[in-house]
Amino acid sequence: MRAGGTRRGTSAGSRVFLAYALASLLLVGVLGGLLVQGYRDDAARQGQDQGRAQAAVIEEMAVAPALDGADLAAGLTATQRQRLQEATDLAIFHGSVLGMRLRSFAGQVAFSDDGSTAGGIPVSDPAFRSAVGGATDVAVVADARRSAGMVIRVLQPVIAGASGQAVGVLELYLPYDGIAAHLRRQMTATYWRLGAALAGLYLVLALIAWSTSRSLRRYAARQEHEALHDALTGLPNRAAFRAHAREALAAGAATGAVGLVDLNRFKEVNDTLGHHAGDELLIVVASRLTAALGAGGTVARLGGDEFGLILPGLTREEVLALLETARAELVRETVLDGVALRIEASFGVALYPEHGAEVEELLQHADAAMYQGKRGAADIVLYDRDQVAHPAHWLVVQAELRHALERDELVLHYQPKVRLADDEITGVEALVRWQHPVRGLLAPAEFLPAAEQSGLIEPLTAWVLRRALADQAGWAALGQRWPVAVNVSARNLEAAGFPQAVAGLLAEHGAAPGLLLLEITETALAGDAETAARAVLELTALGIGVAVDDFGIGYTSLSQLRTVPVAEIKIDRSFVTGLDGDPQNQAIVRSVIALAHGLGLRVTAEGVETPEVRAWLADAGCDDAQGYLFARPQAWPHLLDLVLHPRGSGRHARAELATAPDAVTVRT
Structure with a gap:
């Protein structure tokens, strides 16, 4: 292709x-x-x-x-x-x-x-x-x-x-x-000179045309490659994977397989070593899978830590033997940031034509087999209608999450936002956790995607808002007027009456609208842009602040920033981690800060983990920052206790905040 x-x-x-x-x-x-x-x-x-x-x-x-x-x-x-x-x-x-x-x-x-x-x-x-x-x-x-x-x-x-x-x-x-x-002699000389000049002009124009067309060809090829390949690993992306799978099925091979690979505990690598180590790990996985499958197979990165495999022309036994070789290659020890790791992954496999003749059907069956493996059946699971659990994993999560809301199993942790000019806390962000009765304390990544795909996101957001406003009243009674930020999704903005529901919660808790900040992801603004903009206008008319979260990784246009009355932009941590040593990210962050300040907005950097990055951001004019350098997410009474009764001062007090225990060390 x-x-x-x-x-x-x-x-x-x-x-x-x-x-x-x-x-x-x-x-x-x-x-x-x-x-x-x-x-x-x-x-x-x-x-x-x-x-x-x-x-x-x-x-x-x-x-x-x-x-x-x-x-x-x-x-x-x-x-x-x-x-x-x-x-x-x-x-x-x-x-x-x-x-x-x-x-x-x-x-x-x-x-x-x-x-x-x-x-x-x-x-x-x-x-x-x-x-x-x-x-x-x-x-x-x-x-x-x-x-x-x-x-x-x-x-x-x-x-x-x-x-x-x-x-x-x-x-x-x-x-x-x-x-x-005499004129003929003059004209002959003139013709030669004119011919030479015109020939030179044509040559220059031809060279320009050749150079331009070559640049266009290269640009078109680069655009086509980028549209069909993952920027980090260089592997085909989800669109290219589906196209390759359709080609493999259309080629008429008697047998073959479509597989999905999902890394186990990949989030822990990001949490403990940082996202740069996670990126390096994904590159290692891509390289090892490609080498193990050889020229006959196709490896694609479908997103996050999930990879897709296409194995045409192989029997069941050959597929399982090849994947066992790939798994053995994958689990070889690797070293990231001086830490030795063993990569573990779950493989889900669907054979064609035995398990389906269409790409979507095969992917669905491979996905079901992969989640069966994640529940502990085996590292490599071949789809079996009788053994693979139904419904799919996210349906199970939705059912359990519905009970969690009824049983009040959710908790809020708070991470402070610090003003870089003087290191004063200017507000806190509410981060939801799930105290699962079996699996322990779960981070948002374990259940928010399932909630997003269902109507559960609306009662979940309402619960977070209600609990955050109640907690805010608690620390306000102790003399600390911290604004609180709460994340809302695209489905919240698109829901009828959402601004009025927020206003009702504010009135219920006697909270000042100016002390509530709603953080909206770029993708929420890029979805139904008209509905989202209308909701934002209604919220800001109530005096509630609105911030664009994870700025830089979504699709917010400059016209939206100009017309939607947001108060703050939060730069995604992917641009902040290791910022002091990355000239490209430095250029992006400087541009975002200049853009935001030009529009009259505040700028907060997420994921600040080192003093060097903090110093760079302060020099660049960034207003506020969040990250492990200042504090990990934790329950508000503990956070307030450390602020009001520090056992140290200055950098020592900040160090206490940064090292305070947090059961889950990932931020969303």
């Missing part, structure tokens, strides 16, 4: 180049033709100007003196004719004049160099009439005396004697061959 796309891009680029080259050639040809025609017109004007000047000299120096007192209508005297003949014989002999006629205004030939009294330009000719009227007409015409060649014909009035009166028309034929030869 990639090769076909490359060929299409190359063909399209070639067509662009050819069209550009032909268009450039046409334009250069037209330009050259216009310049050549201009040179020819200049040459003709030069011949005419030379003929006009020569005729004026002949008329003034030779003809006019010989006609003193003459009347051409009555004819010339012998003396006048003799003078004219003497005046013109030498010019005719040397070839500077080819022919001459002296004519009356009526057209009669009073004198000609060859003695004839007939011929010449007709009286009705506009050129003759122009000369009768006192003007000079010059033209390059065919030589009537020769079968080939051109002459300069001049017709002008003749001024005789001291009277200054015109007495007739002088019809003069001057040689043009010398002028033409």
